[in-house]
Amino acid sequence: MPRQRRAGGPGRLARAFVSALLSTRIGRGVGANxxxxxxxxxxQLIAVPIFATHWGLGLYGLWLMLFTxxxxxxxxxxxxxxxxxxxxxxxxxxxxxxxxxATFQGAWISVTMITLALAGAAWGIVHFLPMGFFGEMTQAxxxxxxxTLLELILYGLVSLQSGIFVGAFRCQGLYARGVFxxxxxxxxxxxxxxxxxxxxxxxxxxxxxxxIARLIGVVFVALQLRLSAPWLMVxxxxxxxxxxxxLASPAIAVMAVPAAQATFLQGLVLIVGAAAGPAAVPAFTxxxxxxxxxxxxxxxxxxxxMPEFTMAVARGDxxxxxxxxxxxxxxxxxxxxxxxxxxxxxxxxxxxxxxxxTVRPGFALVLTMSLxxxxxxxxxxxxxxxxxxxxxxIYSYFYLASALAAVALAWPxxxxxxxxxxxxxxxxxxxxxxxxxxxxxxxxxxxxxxxxRAAAGAIRAGRGRLAAPxxxxxxxxxxxxGPDDPA
Numbered sequence: 001m002p003r004q005r006r007a008g009g010p011g012r013l014a015r016a017f018v019s020a021l022l023s024t025r026i027g028r029g030v031g032a033n034x035x036x037x038x039x040x041x042x043x044q045l046i047a048v049p050i051f052a053t054h055w056g057l058g059l060y061g062l063w064l065m066l067f068t069x070x071x072x073x074x075x076x077x078x079x080x081x082x083x084x085x086x087x088x089x090x091x092x093x094x095x096x097x098x099x100x101x102a103t104f105q106g107a108w109i110s111v112t113m114i115t116l117a118l119a120g121a122a123w124g125i126v127h128f129l130p131m132g133f134f135g136e137m138t139q140a141x142x143x144x145x146x147x148t149l150l151e152l153i154l155y156g157l158v159s160l161q162s163g164i165f166v167g168a169f170r171c172q173g174l175y176a177r178g179v180f181x182x183x184x185x186x187x188x189x190x191x192x193x194x195x196x197x198x199x200x201x202x203x204x205x206x207x208x209x210x211x212i213a214r215l216i217g218v219v220f221v222a223l224q225l226r227l228s229a230p231w232l233m234v235x236x237x238x239x240x241x242x243x244x245x246x247l248a249s250p251a252i253a254v255m256a257v258p259a260a261q262a263t264f265l266q267g268l269v270l271i272v273g274a275a276a277g278p279a280a281v282p283a284f285t286x287x288x289x290x291x292x293x294x295x296x297x298x299x300x301x302x303x304x305x306m307p308e309f310t311m312a313v314a315r316g317d318x319x320x321x322x323x324x325x326x327x328x329x330x331x332x333x334x335x336x337x338x339x340x341x342x343x344x345x346x347x348x349x350x351x352x353x354x355x356x357x358t359v360r361p362g363f364a365l366v367l368t369m370s371l372x373x374x375x376x377x378x379x380x381x382x383x384x385x386x387x388x389x390x391x392x393x394i395y396s397y398f399y400l401a402s403a404l405a406a407v408a409l410a411w412p413x414x415x416x417x418x419x420x421x422x423x424x425x426x427x428x429x430x431x432x433x434x435x436x437x438x439x440x441x442x443x444x445x446x447x448x449x450x451x452x453r454a455a456a457g458a459i460r461a462g463r464g465r466l467a468a469p470x471x472x473x474x475x476x477x478x479x480x481x482g483p484d485d486p487a
Contacts, residue, residue: 025173025175025176028175029303032175033179036183046190055202063148063206066207069149070153070155072156073156078252079253080110081167082387083107085171086387087100088167088168089307089388090389092172093312094314106244107164107244108164109244110244110247123150126149127146144203151210155210162185168229171307181220181224184220185218185221189213189217192213250391250392256392257392259400264407267403267407268284268406272410275415276415280414280418282355282358283362283419287347287419287423288426290343290369299380302328302381302384339373344366347366348362348363351366361419362420368420369423372427372430375434379438382441382447386447395437402429402436410425
C-alpha cells in the first residue's frame with residue numbers, strides 16, 4: 001500500500017540512519033573519527049608552508065626523510081595495544097574486570113619493555129654509526145642529524161605508550177573520548193612544532209618539541225584514564241606472563257595487516273615507476289588517493305561500531321549483533337555507492353582540476369580504481385568486525401601473502417597496460433580478500449552469510465523494518481560499570 005511504501009522509503013531510511021547516529025555512543029564515536037580525520041588533514045596542510053618557508057625545500061626534504069622513522073616505530077608494539085583493547089572490551093562486557101585489568105597490565109609491561117629495549121638500542125646505533133652512513137643528510141650537520149634522529153626515535157617510542165592508554169578507554173565504553181584525547185595530543189604536538197619552526201628552530205629543535213609535547217600528552221591521558229576508569233590504574237600487580245602469552249598470537253596477527261598494506265602501497269608505486277616510467281606514477285597515486293576517500297568515509301562509522309560489536313558478541317546479544325551488522329551495511333553502502341558513481345563519472349575531470357592540469361588519468365584507470373574502492377569498502381569493514389573479536393588471524397596472514405602476490409602480478413600487467421595494470425592487480429587483491437574474509441567469518445561463526453543476507457534483505461525490502469534495527473544498533477547501553485560500581 002502507498003502508506004507502507006512511504007514508511008519504508010528512502011527518506012525514512014535516511015532519517016532512521018541519521019537519527020541512529022545522533023546523541024548516542026556510536027554517534028559520538030563517529031563524530032570523534034570525523035574530527036580526527038579533519039585534524040590530520042589540517043595539520044598536513046599547515047605543515048608544508050610553515051616548514052618549507054622557514055627551512056627551505058632542502059632542509060624540509062631532509063626532515064620528511066627523518067620523520068618516516070616514527071611512522072615505522074608505530075608498528076613496534078607488535079600489535080599488543082590493539083589486541084589488548086579488544087580483549088579488555090570483551091572482558092568488561094562479560095563482567096570480568098579482573099581479566100581486563102590483567103590484560104591491560106600485561107600489554108602495558110610488554111610495550112614498556114619493548115620501548116626501553118628499542119630506546120637503548122637506538123641510542124647505541126645513532127651514536128656509533130659512522131657519518132658516511134647518513135650520506136647527504138650530513139649537510140645539515142652531523143651532530144644535528146644524530147640528535148634529530150634520536151629525538152624522533154624516542155618520540156615514536158613514547159607514542160606507543162599513548163596507544164595503550166587510549167585503547168583502554170574502549171573497554172569502558174569511552175571510545176570517542178579516547179579518540180578525542182589522541183587528537184588533542186596530535187594537535188598539541190604539531191602546534192608546538194609549528195611555533196618552534198616559526199621562531200627559528202631547526203630540525204633538532206622541532207623534533208624535541210614533538211617529544212616533549214608527546215610526553216606531556218601521555219601523562220595527561222594517563223591521568224584522564226585514572227579519572228574515567230580508576231580500577232585500571234591500580235598499583236597492585238594483577239597480570240602474569242600467561243596474560244602476555246595469550247595476547248601474543250592475536251597481536252602478531254594484527255601486525256600482518258599493516259605489513260600487507262605497506263607491501264602493496266609502496267610496492268606498486270615502485271612497480272609502476274620501473275615498468276611504465278616515473279611519469280606514470282603520479283596518475284596512479286593521485287587516483288588511488290581519490291578512491292581512498294570512500295573507504296575512509298565508510299570506516300568512520302565502522303570504527304565506532306567495533307567496540308559495540310565486541311560487547312554484543314561477548315554478551316551473546318545476537319539481536320544487537322544483527323542490528324550492528326545492518327547499520328554497518330547501511331553506512332558502507334550509503335557512502336560507497338554514490339562515490340563510486342561520482343568518481344567513475346567525474347574522475348577524469350576532477351583530477352586535472354585538482355592537479356592544475358598536471359595529472360590526466362585515463363577512464364580505464366579511474367573506473368578500475370573506483371571498483372577497487374567499492375570492493376575494499378565492502379570487505380575492510382567486515383574485516384574490522386573480525387578484528388574487534390581478536391580473530392584477525394583467519395585473514396591477516398592470507399592478506400599479507402595475497403599482497404605479495406598482487407605486487408608480483410602487477411609487473412606484467414603494468415608492462416602491458418601501464419598504471420591501469422597496477423590498478424587491476426589491486427582489484428584482484430580486493431576481490432580475493434572479499435571472498436576470503438566473508439568465507440572465513442562465516443566458517444568461524446563470526447559473521448555468517450545468513451546474518452549478512454538478513455541485514456541486506458532488510459535494506460532491500462525497505463518496508464519500515466530497518467528503522468528499528470538502525471535505532472537499536474546505535475542505541476548505547478549504559479557505560480560498562482567498574483568493578484566497584486553498583487549493578
